[in-house]
Amino acid sequence: MRFPKPHTLKEIAALIDSNFVGSPDFKVLGMNEIHVVEPGDIVFVDHPKYYDKALNSAATIILINKEVDCPQGKALLISDDPFRDFNKLTQHFKPFVSANSQISETAEIGENTVIQPNCFIGHNVKIGKNCRIHSNVTIYDDCIIGDHVHIHSGTVLGANAFYYKKRPEGFDRLQSSGRVVIENNVDIGANCTIDRGVSGDTRIKEGSKLDNMIQIGHDTVIGKKCLIASQAGIAGCVVVEDEVTIWGQVGCASGIKIGSKAIILAQAGISKSLPGNKTYWGTPARESRSVLKDMANVNKLPEMFENLKSKK
DSSP states (O other), X not given: OEEEEEEEHXXXXXXXXXXXXXXXXXXXXXXXXXXXXXXXXXXXXXSXXXXXXXXXXXXXXXXXXXXXXXXXXXXXXXXXXXXXXHHHHHHHHSOOOOOSSSBOTTOEEOTTOEEOTTOEEXXXXXXXXXXXXXXXXXEOTTOEEOXXXXXXTXXXXXXXXXXXXXXXXXXXXXXXXXXXXXXXXXXXXXXXXXXXXXXXXXXXXXXXXXXXXXXXXXXXXXXXXXXXXXXXXXXXXXEEOTTOEEOTTOEEOTTOEEOTTOEEOTTOXXXXXXXXXXXXXXXXXXXXXXXXXXXXXXXXXXXXXXXXXXXX
16 A cells, blocks of 8 residues: 655654654555565564565665664664554545445446445445446445456455454454455456455456355465356465466365466365376365365275285
């Protein structure tokens, strides 16, 4: 998330009542998660295991719970609870604004786009030309939808990321300030849910087609011309490259990559990154030929035991 205008390190520190290391006039341009940070961004880290990753990332302002050696060209914000203060900054720069109508007056809707009854279109939403948004679709604030997009009934775009920190009193949610971006010529079936990015974008690229009842997690990128069948669940921060086919009831763990033109057969469970141009099945998913060969060998076991018994 980029701020509407640049701020100084001193100004940001005052917002969260923290100390800082660096020039008071050090420029702060935005805030993001570790996998999408750019120079000028704030990233937070609250565990020593991840200090080096944060300090060596592209981010130039590190919101951290301990004063450490500051790399050259970077600044620190020292906080006793970086998770809490990252949320404070999100709430300050991206506050929730209640809607007074089903279609926000700040929404932009393109020529020849049809929006059926009982839809909700939030603030700053942009919908392109020749789209069809069927009844009871909910499109949260800041979503971007391209041209020639069809979205069927009951689908929700832009709900919060499923991202929590466990505390003694319960779970504390990381506030979401990102967007959902749907590119041109995408079809989305009924009752799908596509969560917004925490601070960046969840993106469905041009020409991809989604069946009914699919879950796409925060900050995930679905490539061009992908096919995803019903009841697939894809966690956050996943990269699905172009022309991937994912069949029904596939489950995918977070933070992995599926290579282009891969085919994932029904009910597979994906626990790690998979190279493209291959077909996968099973849990954990692996090349389908290998799985089928193993199954065939298992089916031969009774015959093998009988043969051994007969030789005794």
